[in-house]
Amino acid sequence: MKRNLFSTDTNRLLSLMGIVVVYVFTWMVHEIPLTAHGIWVRIEKKPPLIVIKAGYDAGKTVSDASVTVRHGAGREPFKRGSTDSSGSFGFTPDKPGQWEVMVDDGMGHRQTESFTLEAGFFEGKQGETEPAGPPPMGGYLVKVLLGVLLILGVTFLMKRLQQPVKRKE
């Protein structure tokens, strides 16, 4: 007997969601900007400069975003400024230790990154440089699937809690 896959409400909803998942996945594979817009911040150590690069998760740079640099536990900013059209901002630190950079796009998106500068940095030694770019898409997709599964898991739990399991006599 031929079964109709779209005979129930849930199947219809799941099929619509499936279409969206495939759509999102296809766009991700083709690296078309699609993912949600958290901000990533990368620190590049280029003695005597520190270069900050900021972008949205999908790769578009965050231009004209305010940048606040702080040193150690001090709450007074060491430097303030804003990113240029390529999402970059540079400053010259004056001492080793823990530094903190906060990037804010003025639309409610804010990201803070901390990094440590060793004394060697001030002797011109190149520090480790993280590649500037959005996080890998593969990890992002795993997070998307994790979120969907968690939401559906909570739904399943709620449904189970509301419907006590009937015990067989």
Add this chain to the structure above:
Amino acid sequence: MHIADGILPVEISIIADASALALVYVGGRNLESEEIPRMGVFAAALFIVSLIHFPIAGTSVHLGLYGFAGLLFGMRAIPIIFVNLLFQSLIFQHGGLLSIGINTLTMGSGALLSAAIWRWVKINRQIKSIFCGFLGILVPALLIALLFILANYGKGMLFMISVYLPTAAIEGALTLFIYNFFNKVKPEFFK
């Protein structure tokens, strides 16, 4: 459109958290058994849709479907939006756990307005769905802009309007499309 932690004063965030939890309780009480899977699947769909973003005016905006959530679920949209924001915050660090209340209230306002329009405005349903989608995201954006002004933060109301008007237009068209789809396959959803 999330407000990250630390932008608004902590006192306001805590009051908003308490208010949002109360609204989540009101929206989620007396759930019928068959409502739960539908709400859960829609929350998961909302989670994915909110990851679809596009660049406008040098910034980045995303779809919300709060208007459609409102017209389909009414008050039940509030717990759906809360769960969605909670997992976005936990998994993607979008928004924040302290600001989840203010985000739920602002985005929920779009859903509630949409629910009110759907219930009480007597015009063609397709036109109504466009209005619901349009206002479902524009109203939260305006509320957030207002909060930003009060907190002396951000780029101003005009900037937010210029960014979110095109987004609202897209949401309006998308809501019409989704309404037409569900109205065709499951018209009793809207009775």
